[in-house]
Amino acid sequence: MIDRGVLLVRIAVRNLLASPINLLIGGLILLGTLVFVLLGGLLDSLNQAMQRSVVGSLAGHIQIYSASSKDELALFGQMGNFPDLPAINDFPKIQDALTKVENVKMVVPMGISAAIITSGNIVDVTLEKLRNLYKARDGQPSDPKLSGVPREELVLRIESEIAHLRQIIKVLRGDVEKAMADMVNTKSVEPRNVEALARVEQPAFWADFDQAPYENLEFLENRIAPIVTDTSLVFLRYVGTDLDKFQKSFDRMRIIKGSPVPQGQRGFLIADLMHEDQMKLKTARRLDKVKDARLNGRLIATDDELKRFVKENRHQTRELVLQLDGLKTAALVKSLQALLATKETSIDVLLSQLLDTTDENFEERYAQFYELVVPQVQLYRVKVGDMLTIKAFTKSGYVQNVNVKVYGTFAFTGLEKSPLAGATNLMDLMSFRELFGYLTSDKAEELKEIQRATGAKAVSRENAEAELFGEDAEVVAEATPGVIDPDAALAGTGRKLREEDLIRRVYTQQHLDDGVVLHAAVMLEDPSRIDEAIARINQVSQEQHLGIQAVSWQKASGILGQIINVFRALLFVAVGIIFIAAMLIMYLSVLMATLQRTQLFGTMRAIGAQRGLILSMVLIESLVLGLLFGGLGMLAGWGVLAAIATTGIAAPNDVMYFFFSGPRLIPQLSTWPLVVALVIILVVTIGSTLLPALMAMRVSPLRAMQADE
Amino acid sequence: MSAIVTITDVVKEYSLGATVVQALRGVSLTVDKGEFISIAGPSGSGKTTLLNLIGCVDTATRGVVEVAGKNTANMSERELTNLRLNTIGFIFQSFNLVSVLTVFQNVEFPLLLQNKLNAKERKERVESLLEQVGLLTHLKHRPNELSGGQRQRVAIARALVTDPLIVLADEPTANLDSETGQAILDLMRSLNQKKGTTFIFSTHDHRVMRYANAVVRIADGKVKGRESPQEAVAHEMELGPDPTLSTEVRAS
Numbered sequence: 002m003i004d005r006g007v008l009l010v011r012i013a014v015r016n017l018l019a020s021p022i023n024l025l026i027g028g029l030i031l032l033g034t035l036v037f038v039l040l041g042g043l044l045d046s047l048n049q050a051m052q053r054s055v056v057g058s059l060a061g062h063i064q065i066y067s068a069s070s071k072d073e074l075a076l077f078g079q080m081g082n083f084p085d086l087p088a089i090n091d092f093p094k095i096q097d098a099l100t101k102v103e104n105v106k107m108v109v110p111m112g113i114s115a116a117i118i119t120s121g122n123i124v125d126v127t128l129e130k131l132r133n134l135y136k137a138r139d140g141q142p143s144d145p146k147l148s149g150v151p152r153e154e155l156v157l158r159i160e161s162e163i164a165h166l167r168q169i170i171k172v173l174r175g176d177v178e179k180a181m182a183d184m185v186n187t188k189s190v191e192p193r194n195v196e197a198l199a200r201v202e203q204p205a206f207w208a209d210f211d212q213a214p215y216e217n218l219e220f221l222e223n224r225i226a227p228i229v230t231d232t233s234l235v236f237l238r239y240v241g242t243d244l245d246k247f248q249k250s251f252d253r254m255r256i257i258k259g260s261p262v263p264q265g266q267r268g269f270l271i272a273d274l275m276h277e278d279q280m281k282l283k284t285a286r287r288l289d290k291v292k293d294a295r296l297n298g299r300l301i302a303t304d305d306e307l308k309r310f311v312k313e314n315r316h317q318t319r320e321l322v323l324q325l326d327g328l329k330t331a332a333l334v335k336s337l338q339a340l341l342a343t344k345e346t347s348i349d350v351l352l353s354q355l356l357d358t359t360d361e362n363f364e365e366r367y368a369q370f371y372e373l374v375v376p377q378v379q380l381y382r383v384k385v386g387d388m389l390t391i392k393a394f395t396k397s398g399y400v401q402n403v404n405v406k407v408y409g410t411f412a413f414t415g416l417e418k419s420p421l422a423g424a425t426n427l428m429d430l431m432s433f434r435e436l437f438g439y440l441t442s443d444k445a446e447e448l449k450e451i452q453r454a455t456g457a458k459a460v461s462r463e464n465a466e467a468e469l470f471g472e473d474a475e476v477v478a479e480a481t482p483g484v485i486d487p488d489a490a491l492a493g494t495g496r497k498l499r500e501e502d503l504i505r506r507v508y509t510q511q512h513l514d515d516g517v518v519l520h521a522a523v524m525l526e527d528p529s530r531i532d533e534a535i536a537r538i539n540q541v542s543q544e545q546h547l548g549i550q551a552v553s554w555q556k557a558s559g560i561l562g563q564i565i566n567v568f569r570a571l572l573f574v575a576v577g578i579i580f581i582a583a584m585l586i587m588y589l590s591v592l593m594a595t596l597q598r599t600q601l602f603g604t605m606r607a608i609g610a611q612r613g614l615i616l617s618m619v620l621i622e623s624l625v626l627g628l629l630f631g632g633l634g635m636l637a638g639w640g641v642l643a644a645i646a647t648t649g650i651a652a653p654n655d656v657m658y659f660f661f662s663g664p665r666l667i668p669q670l671s672t673w674p675l676v677v678a679l680v681i682i683l684v685v686t687i688g689s690t691l692l693p694a695l696m697a698m699r700v701s702p703l704r705a706m707q708a709d710e
Numbered sequence: 711m712s713a714i715v716t717i718t719d720v721v722k723e724y725s726l727g728a729t730v731v732q733a734l735r736g737v738s739l740t741v742d743k744g745e746f747i748s749i750a751g752p753s754g755s756g757k758t759t760l761l762n763l764i765g766c767v768d769t770a771t772r773g774v775v776e777v778a779g780k781n782t783a784n785m786s787e788r789e790l791t792n793l794r795l796n797t798i799g800f801i802f803q804s805f806n807l808v809s810v811l812t813v814f815q816n817v818e819f820p821l822l823l824q825n826k827l828n829a830k831e832r833k834e835r836v837e838s839l840l841e842q843v844g845l846l847t848h849l850k851h852r853p854n855e856l857s858g859g860q861r862q863r864v865a866i867a868r869a870l871v872t873d874p875l876i877v878l879a880d881e882p883t884a885n886l887d888s889e890t891g892q893a894i895l896d897l898m899r900s901l902n903q904k905k906g907t908t909f910i911f912s913t914h915d916h917r918v919m920r921y922a923n924a925v926v927r928i929a930d931g932k933v934k935g936r937e938s939p940q941e942a943v944a945h946e947m948e949l950g951p952d953p954t955l956s957t958e959v960r961a962s
């Protein structure tokens with residue numbers, strides 16, 4: 002039996018060597034297998050890396066959301082484009098049911114939304130300070146912090162703020178000139194604005210300022226403040242979630258600055274990358290980037306991007322100057338003069354000189370910037386410890402405000418630099434629910450309480466709002482419209498009281514679980530059995546009327562998760578074409594060979610070979626060809642993969658960090674591409690040979706007697 | 711003497727679309743064990759058809775063909791194949807060696823099909839056969855490295871390696887020059903005498919008929935008689951050296 006097999010293989014090999022077309026077929030099979038194993042392996046690794054990123058940063062293994070949702074859940078959807086998910090109503094019941102499902106480790110409630118942070122107009126803020134100072138000086142302080150401050154000190158501070166104002170006006174003047182030069186910004190070039198600026202530039206305006214401070218302040222407020230176009234917006238995507246559970250489930254998450262939100266409390270955590278990229282002083286951010294690049298061996302002298310950063314730092318001092326009041330400016334001018342050994346008095350020029358960095362002086366200047374300049378300005382637009390007021394608009398136009406304290410910033414290990422992972426911030430679930438207008442049992446109770454207590458008092462809404470936007474609420478974030486039930490909303494002072502109380506309130510687990518969520522992440526014990534788990538969750542939902550649907554992390558991540566599938570489809574198409582070509586050529590070649598060898602088959606049959614032997618002989622010939630070259634292809638593909646795996650592929654840019662789940666993609670040497678390749682080779686060889694082999698099998702032994710044609 | 715092949719009233723028809731060709735028209739014949747018999751007749755007379763029936767590569771349309779005591783009419787394809795493998799050796803006009811195998815492997819092939827002997831036994835057996843045909847020195851040669859006579863010797867060794875009861879040879883010398891053909895017939899006859907194997911070979915060449923113990927003369931699908939070689943050659947001379955084809959074609 003074995004000897005016969007050896008003989009057939011021997012015949013096969015000899016026959017294969019005889020025909021050069023087999024080299025072409027073999028070459029195609031080798032190429033197809035190589036491409037499949039190599040790219041299949043890489044895609045597989047990429048998929049696994051992305052799975053680590055998606056699962057570990059937000060999605061969990063499975064996401065559940067309302068079965069009646071018209072939109073599909075897209076956790077990494079385009080900015081501002083959110084799926085409109087109906088609420089899941091009885092989360093505790095769902096959680097209860099799902100945790101009983103085999104393989105489910107944890108269910109983390111979530112809701113995804115977004116807000117825009119607008120920082121206050123710098124002129125408005127300065128004017129407000131000035132007004133308070135004047136009031137205090139005139140003996141009628143409106144700011145409790147200023148009562149008891151000696152008059153001399155108040156006068157000094159007024160001078161400092163006025164100097165700050167004049168500095169701002171100088172910057173504005175520069176803006177106007179620049180705008181006039183390139184005729185872009187029509188707003189500041191308006192004659193009315195030019196005229197107003199001209200007036201406040203006169204030394205006389207300031208000399209007489211004290212004569213009628215409140216009138217002058219009003220003029221500035223009405224005519225100058227509107228010119229300031231300091232409205233850089235930060236888009237804030239956030240997920241409202243049970244923060245404790247979140248941190249436990251997504252164990253790659255760690256706090257970078259500040260602290261976690263204390264258990265059961267309201268709070269906000271900012272994605273650290275976003276904090277650095279979008280909330281940090283631009284000059285400082287650029288310096289950080291140059292520093293980072295230089296650590297990676299790049300040089301200002303030769304690197305275009307770094308050159309650009311330095312140039313921007315030298316020219317864009319506006320952001321810094323705007324923040325400096327008179328006292329700060331004077332102090333900084335003095336220290337910079339000493340540092341740079343110059344008599345220059347313009348803060349603009351001094352900063353520009355400080356920031357004129359080269360490879361030689363960079364380290365020194367970097368340290369000096371952080372030492373001298375940073376303490377005088379606000380390094381981050383939102384700091385740890387700040388209170389964020391997030392506003393959501395209902396469809397009826399009612400504004401729902403929620404104050405949350407920023408406790409810290411966070412990142413996911415390995416994804417620190419990924420803009421995708423670093424684009425989502427975290428909010429506690431209670432605040433999120435309120436922003437969305439969902440009534441918690443806790444809130445409903447409170448609503449009654451407050452209405453009873455404040456019932457008679459009619460407080461105008463404006464006043465309440467004004468109070469809300471006082472000292473504590475420096476930053477206002479506007480949330481995208483949520484679905485808020487206007488009846489459930491509170492009004493006036495009552496709300497303020499409640500909110501102050503809420504910030505300090507500690508919630509029990511029941512509070513968190515009780516109530517509405519939009520979606521939830523399901524963590525599994527064994528992620529490899531995800532399909533099974535999804536099926537089971539969907540089944541449980543049907544049986545118990547939970548009204549939810551479960552989707553894999555891949556589906557939940559929206560377009561992102563599909564990318565790999567698209568690549569995979571492309572790979573299959575490419576490899577498919579190669580193998581179909583191989584199959585066609587192989588079919589024709591085997592057919593030809595069979596027709597040419599009928600006498601051989603007839604002879605073998607005549608001298609006693611059964612039909613099966615002829616069939617195996619032809620099949621073995623193709624199998625030897627397929628397995629030989631396919632095996633070489635597999636070996637080559639696997640070899641290249643293994644070679645790549647020793648160093649990994651470096652992420653070419655920050656975006657790829659997410660796909661690589663870190664700075665490098667280390668290919669996993671998984672066996673499935675080999676197994677699939679083997680199956681494909683078997684299908685290709687047997688598929689293309691079966692018909693000719695059956696023909697060969699049916700050749701009559703009589704054919705042996707006939708003379709060779 | 712026991713009969714090893716018994717053929718009784720055999721008719722063989724080939725249908726070619728609407729027409730039917732009668733290649734054999736009621737042939738009866740008995741071959742005894744150990745005979746060295748020649749089937750002689752002009753081209754198209756039915757020699758190959760008759761040998762095919764004896765060789766179990768084809769079955770008769772009517773009549774009985776018994777080979778080694780078995781009626782081939784009732785046998786399945788598989789059984790016929792086994793009968794060929796174990797009882798019959800074939801020598802072909804155009805040698806029909808497997809071109810990609812060596813001399814040794816060609817001769818070994820039927821033994822591998824039989825799957826009875828181990829590698830060592832096979833080697834002994836193949837080498838003994840190749841020694842008898844005088845090709846022990848060419849074990850590793852490929853068929854295309856051999857002359858026609860040498861190839862036919864390999865074919866003879868292959869036919870005899872399983873120690874069959876009957877060896878069939880359809881015009882074994884037709885593709886050889888006369889000198890080589892005679893050497894091949896000498897070899898066949900010596901093997902017949904040494905081992906007692908029955909040889910049935912066809913020819914239309916009177917020089918070849920001389921080697922036989924008996925000649926069965928066949929013409930137009932009918933046996934004309936069983937004669938001694940001398941009688942047959944005499945007949946052959948009367949009819950002329952190379953008669954033209956005389957097959958009858960009838961409408962069915």
Ligand SMILES: Nc1ncnc2c1ncn2[C@@H]1O[C@H](COP(=O)(O)OP(=O)(O)O)[C@@H](O)[C@H]1O
Nearest residue numbers: 724731733752753754755756757758759760957
């Ligand atoms: N497969 C076949 N199909 C049709 N006719 C055939 C076939 N084989 C042989 N014949 C015919 O049968 C007759 C006998 O042929 P054959 O046995 O080959 O004669 P020989 O071998 O004596 O030359 C011839 O007329 C031949 O044409």
Ligand SMILES: [Mg+2]
Nearest residue numbers: 757758759880
């Ligand atoms: Mg013939």
